[in-house]
Amino acid sequence: xxxxxxxxxxxxxxxxxxxxxxxxxxxxxxxxxxxxxxxxxxxxxxxxxxxxxxxxxxxxxxxxxxxxxxxxxxxxxxxxxxxxxxxxxxxxxxxxxxxxxxxxxxxxxxxxxxxxxxxxxxxxxxxxxxxxxxxxxxxxxxxxxxxxxxxxx
Numbered sequence: 249x250x251x252x253x254x255x256x257x258x259x260x261x262x263x264x265x266x267x268x269x270x271x272x273x274x275x276x277x278x279x280x281x282x283x284x285x286x287x288x289x290x291x292x293x294x295x296x297x298x299x300x301x302x303x304x305x306x307x308x309x310x311x312x313x314x315x316x317x318x319x320x321x322x323x324x325x326x327x328x329x330x331x332x333x334x335x336x337x338x339x340x341x342x343x344x345x346x347x348x349x350x351x352x353x354x355x356x357x358x359x360x361x362x363x364x365x366x367x368x369x370x371x372x373x374x375x376x377x378x379x380x381x382x383x384x385x386x387x388x389x390x391x392x393x394x395x396x397x398x399x400x401x
Contacts, residue, residue, distance in 0.1 A: 254317040254373050258364035261311040272299075315363055317373065322351075324363065329353070331380035338384030339365070339374065340393070346370050352384070 276299045283292030316323040321330050333354050340348040351361040365373075374383070 250318045250320065252316050252318050253376060254369055255315065256365070256369075257312055257314045259311060260309070260313045260364075262306065313363070317376065324361065334381050336382040336384045337377055339370070349373075350384075351381075 276295060279295050280292045283289065283295065310325060313325050314323070321328050322334070323329075329351070335352045335354050337352065338350045339346055340350060346365050346367050349363045349365040351363070353359045353361060377383070
């Protein structure tokens with residue numbers, strides 16, 4: 249039996265308006281047409297492929313993510329991560345309030361995993377994770393991350 253030390257859930261659903269989808273679809277169509285007019289057929293194909301993949305992943309992802317921290321692993325959504333598979337973690341702040349717990353994974357490709365976190369158990373979670381994972385730094389949310397949040401990407 250595994251002892252769960254910390255557990256929380258957060259909503260990961262992007263609340264996008266109908267106008268957002270209209271603008272995104274217009275940009276995709278415009279770039280595809282522009283690619284055909286300038287004879288950059290591969291660019292048009294890649295834009296359609298990427299937009300289709302993004303739409304598919306967004307519509308098939310979970311709306312609520314559950315995070316559990318135990319003595320041997322982290323359980324995030326439906327995936328287990330052993331502490332050895334995480335190189336370090338960083339807590340991102342906005343106005344002295346914790347926003348994200350960013351995990352830096354020991355793998356190639358998508359090596360960052362962002363988890364929304366609140367200040368409720370932050371100090372005890374941080375003290376516990378320091379025993380297993382290297383602490384990154386206290387970071388402010390960057391302009392790029394603010395833009396991504398604003399554009400709901």
